[in-house]
Amino acid sequence: MTNAFADLLGAEPEDDFDPGTEYAPPAPSGKDFRTLKPSHVHELDRGVTINWLAQAFLKPRKDVEKLLARCPILRMGPNSSKIYDFRVAAAFMVPPRVSVKDYIKNLEPKDLPERLRSEFWSARLKEQKARLIARELWRSEDVQAAFGDVLKLIKDTVLLWTDTVEESSGITDEQRAILDELSRDLLARVGDSIDSYCTGSAQFPSQESELEDGGEQ
Structure with missing residues (x-):
């Protein structure tokens, strides 16, 4: 050794x-520059x-x-x-060479000291209220209601396509069947997409960017 x-x-x-x-630290001798192996x-x-x-x-x-x-x-x-x-x-x-503010910001609530947890959730609640007032944040029930209104508008419009085309230029029974099938498929796909966002199985673009930023840290 x-x-x-x-x-x-x-x-x-x-x-x-x-x-x-x-x-x-000892003054450099200028002769011995060896380091630990x-x-x-x-x-x-x-x-x-x-x-x-x-x-x-x-x-x-x-x-x-x-x-x-x-x-x-x-x-x-x-x-x-x-x-x-x-x-x-x-x-x-040695003292940490990181910003204490940034370190605490990246902590999970469960990792915070007990006395800071109530302050954390209080600050988070105030932030959410401010974002709600500024309409930067929506309640889940409001988002679902908005999606429902949009889907109803699309449905009422799409279901009239076949009758509108038939009245304006006339269509065959085969063309009517094709148009009806395409309309039902479109409504089903739109409905599934809205449902996936409401249930959380799909992510909004802002959520995806936050996950990417978190993975890079």
């Missing part, structure tokens, strides 16, 4: 590490100690202990030292 990972599983390292000292990643999988994290993140030990207060412990090492999963611990060691 390399010196850089010598204290991963053992007791707290006995070196010149001072828990109360603020650490700064990919093989060293497997050594990290064995876990890291508080002292290791303090040195790696250039923080005093007491600050690391506070940061890891809620971090799950991978296991206990020699002398009751706490061993942490490096990847999990790293998330507690």
Whole structure:
């Protein structure tokens, strides 16, 4: 095992590490530009100690202990030292570099803290009321009623096609049968399409774009 990972599983390292000292990155020597090899990643999988994290993140030990207060412990090492999963611990060691507002915005309501859930639904209700007033949002029963009116208008018009054509230019019985069949097929297809939107089996264009945007995030 390399010196850089010598204290991963053992007791707290006995070196010149001072828990109360603020650490700064060493000045580059201009001679040694070596980096850790990919093989060293497997050594990290064995876990890291508080002292290791303090040195790696250039923080005093007491600050690391506070940061890891809620971090799950991978296991206990020699002398009751706490061993942490490096990847999990790293998330507690540095502040998030994302917008808190955007992060909360993308959370599911069930993932929000209990005290924020009522505020979330209250804000959502106010938003819906505002969109209803602006007619950017329709109630389901209003949408169904509108579809029903449109379908009735189409039906009343289409059913008169055969009689209108016969009165204006005359048609044979075979032509009447064909026109009647086409009219019934059109009404059935329109009815099925409206029904699919009302039952939710079909999606409106805005819903499809929202799903695409969500999949890209």
